[in-house]
Structures are given as C-alpha cells and as structure tokens.
Amino acid sequence: MGASQAGRGGLVALTACIGIWLVGTGSGEPVGPPLPSPAEALSGTGQARYPGSIDPLSGSPPTRIRIxxxxxxxxxxxxxxARDGSLDVPPPDRRDLAGWYRNGTTPGAVGTAVVVGHVDHASGPAVFYRLGALRRGAAIEVRRADGRTAVFTVHAVEVYEARRFPDARVYGPSPRAELRVITCGGGFSPRTGYQGNVVVFAHLTGTY
Known part of the structure; x- marks a missing residue:
C-alpha cells in the first residue's frame, strides 16, 4: 500500500470492527479476542528485526493463508x-475468508503486503479471532497462484487505537518482502464496537 493511501489507513478494518457477536450477546464483560503481550511489540532496528530474511519472490496473487x-x-x-479510501473487507457473512489488498504488494514480493480479516461474526469467532495470541517466531504460510508457498516469520504483534493508527509504521515501504495481517481488537464497546486493530508484522524467511 502506497504512502498516499497509508494516510487513510487508520480506517483499514473499521468496517469489520463492530463486534457483531459480542453485541449480539449483550456482553458488557471484558471478554473477547486475545490481545498481544507488550513483549511481542516491535523492538530493535535494521536486520536485528528480520532474522532469516531471504530474497523476495516475483509477484503472484495469493490464494490461501495458513497460520x-x-x-x-x-x-x-x-x-x-471503499469509497472513503479505506481498504475494503471480506463479506461479513464469510467468517472463514480473509482478504489481501490486490492493488498493492503480493505476499512474498518486495514491499509490504497487507492481509485483513474479521475478528468475529454474528454466530461467533471469525477467521482472525485469535490473531492477538500470536508470538514472535510463529510461521505464516501464504499459498500463491504460481504454485509456490511463501513462508513468513512473525517479528512483532501490536495493538493500536483506531485514532492513533500508525500508518507509516504499518504500511510503509520495505526493501524486503514483508507481510501485515490485520484484524479488529483493543477495547470493546457494545455501542461502537472494537476500538482499534491488532497488527501482525512478519517477513519472508522461506518458500516451498
């Protein structure tokens, strides 16, 4: 995603952040999807943040994600x-489906690829409900249309308030092949839904 679009990136998953399932249960309790530990936040600079990085692949559309x-x-x-310049989201009735930004970097190619998915659904958790439980070193596999699978290693997991979403940090360009996986998270209000986003940062470390 380019810098011009990153300026509006704080809206990236807001249309998926209503918290349909929790609203439907009338829950006022502090329950919901797991949140990342502060220990999983970004730290360090340069190659120290990207252990095991390999050269990027050529571009090819992704077809499936495994975590x-x-x-x-x-x-x-x-x-x-969407019309307001925010990234669209998968249909709300498809809790098993994730989406990638098709006008940006394809996963495995040089740059920052973006994948998003719902955190919940009217009847319960959706595809990225447990995204906040990921830890550094976890693997993310993205199957591509060219028959190759790009393997990414998580180097950070963070949660941001929607009004303070760090566009450049999440969507900024990279000389490596990187991946961001995003869903809703943070505090929850029965009136307005989730208050922010969980973001997983990962880099390409293998293929098969």
Whole structure:
C-alpha cells in the first residue's frame, strides 16, 4: 500500500470492527479476542528485526493463508478500496475468508503486503479471532497462484487505537518482502464496537 493511501489507513478494518457477536450477546464483560503481550511489540532496528530474511519472490496473487499456531487455514480474496479510501473487507457473512489488498504488494514480493480479516461474526469467532495470541517466531504460510508457498516469520504483534493508527509504521515501504495481517481488537464497546486493530508484522524467511 502506497504512502498516499497509508494516510487513510487508520480506517483499514473499521468496517469489520463492530463486534457483531459480542453485541449480539449483550456482553458488557471484558471478554473477547486475545490481545498481544507488550513483549511481542516491535523492538530493535535494521536486520536485528528480520532474522532469516531471504530474497523476495516475483509477484503472484495469493490464494490461501495458513497460520498453524492459531489454527487458521483460510482462502484469500482480493480487496480494493471503499469509497472513503479505506481498504475494503471480506463479506461479513464469510467468517472463514480473509482478504489481501490486490492493488498493492503480493505476499512474498518486495514491499509490504497487507492481509485483513474479521475478528468475529454474528454466530461467533471469525477467521482472525485469535490473531492477538500470536508470538514472535510463529510461521505464516501464504499459498500463491504460481504454485509456490511463501513462508513468513512473525517479528512483532501490536495493538493500536483506531485514532492513533500508525500508518507509516504499518504500511510503509520495505526493501524486503514483508507481510501485515490485520484484524479488529483493543477495547470493546457494545455501542461502537472494537476500538482499534491488532497488527501482525512478519517477513519472508522461506518458500516451498
């Protein structure tokens, strides 16, 4: 995602952040998806943040994402931009579906690729409900249309308030092949839904 779009990136998953399931239960309790530990936040600079990085692949559309540590195995659909300039989201009735920004970097190619998905659904948790439980070193596998699977290693997991979403930090360009996986998170209000986003930062470390 380019810098011009990153300026509006704080809206990236807000349309998926209503918290349909929790609203439906009338829950006022502090329950919901897991949040990342402060120990998983970004730290260090340069190559220290990218152990095991390999050279980027050529571009190819992704077709599926697997995150074994949180039992995610989901198809991917291409997403564009909504009328307000925010990134669109998968259909709300498809809790098993994730999406990638089709006008940006394809996962595995040089730059920052973006994948988003719902945190919950009217009847319960959705595809990225447990995203905040990921830890550094976890693997993310993205199958591509060219038959190759790009393997990413998580180097940070963070949660941000929507009004303080760090566009450049999340969407900024990279000379490496990087991936961001985003869903809703943070505090929850029955009136307005989730108050922010969980963001996973990962870099390419293998292929098969």
């Amino acid at each position: 074994p540590a949180i039992r995610v195995d989901a198809p991917l659909t291409g997403l564009g931009l």
